[in-house]
Amino acid sequence: MxxxxxxxxxxxxxxRLRGSAQPTDTVDGPVVIDSREAAPGSLFVALRGARVDGHDFAEAAVAAGAAAVLCSRPVDAPHLLVEGGDDEVVAALARLARAVVAQLPGADVIGVTGSSGKTTTKDLLAQVLRRIGPTVAPPGSFNNEIGHPLTVLRADETTRFIALEVAARGVGHIAHLCRIAPPRIGVVLNVGSAHMGEFGDRAAIVRAKGELVEALPPAEQGGVAVLNADDDAVIGMAARTPARVLSYGLAESADVRADEVELDEQGRPRFTLAVGGDTAPVRLRLVGVHQVHNALAVAAVLHELGRDATDIAAALGEAGPVSRWRMEVTERPDGVTIVNDAYNANPESMSAALRTLATLAASRRSFAVLGHMAELGSAHRSEHERVGRLAAESGVDVLVTVGEQAAGIADGAASVADWTGQTVAVADVAEAVAVLRERLRPKDIVMLKGSRVAGLEQVAEQLIGVEAAE
Incomplete structure (x- = not known):
């Protein structure tokens, strides 16, 4: 900071300064909410969590070098006291982040949102931006009202880019995050069914995602909205922004386009990038055809920053996966391939994962281990059945559904009359591991996908860690 x-x-x-806090003491280190990450010159923000209270670790943070503690009740350490509990501490954190951004006029803030693909796109964007200048980006999915300001507060006078993932669980959330760090460039990837149960309907999701482009400055002040031309709801947001629109996708009308898309034998996309009247071949290191749109979104940002097709293609080709449990492909010594895409799931990302599995499987025997998709509200049953039908239609050999809430997936698969595969319903992760250990043979391929609460990454870890060592 x-x-x-x-x-x-x-x-x-x-x-208010309290304890031994001195007005002229300086914070010039990181702002943290975990006392174990406190360092000389840092600011420790004490929050009451579900299991622990950060105030209990205030002394430890100061002992580790923190200059002070931002908190809602007095502690035995130099501190800045905020009245009103955790909510007011979080609001204070937001005000601090906004003030820091205001002092960094040379830093471009770039926001990324969408129903799926946010983290992967943000990771890809951060990697290519670092080729141009110092870049701050959040780890993993650090994209809410706490993670957002904490990321911003890592920026300093040397920062050239702040690449932020902005998420929402309701209308108004993205607008709030944009007030903390006003973006110049906003990227909208897609509008799907994620969090349908919380939003109520898809129209509310469209309204929420569009808050990003509404927050952009006018075109004459450099505002740019990067919109997916292949998603009608997204490209329709052009009417909601004062910024200049830069479209991307497979559509002929897209400003940044991918032609001749294909996957190699390892499921990695390659395509011809068309941008600014030039073309260049791209080979991604990421797995899945859905990565093409993520890459095009990043390409559009680079184009806005003045990079040509050749430079963009080179940058995209060098970037790799960063965040865990997102299309992680591991091959065991016995030739069994584990595709761990277990971080989260919604109908759109489930479909993308199953399409990728079909490509990777080719002539191999394929297992799809699927948990339920959370927060779908009244669409829960129908969307799970649809995923099951897609699994069967894509040729999955063995479908393993994990947990009672995933039962609709099995029913959907069973409704596909000409499917010759098998369905195995298990109660939990332990049963899933047992079934796979019993059935897997050399050269099989397994894909794991489900909402975060399903914990399917544990299945991958056991199959890789235990089985690979045997």
């Missing part, structure tokens, strides 16, 4: 004295932080956060 840029260096700020405690009295200045108190002014920004509307807090």
């Amino acid at each position: 840029i260096a700020l004295t405690l009295d200045r932080i108190a002014e920004i956060t509307r807090s």
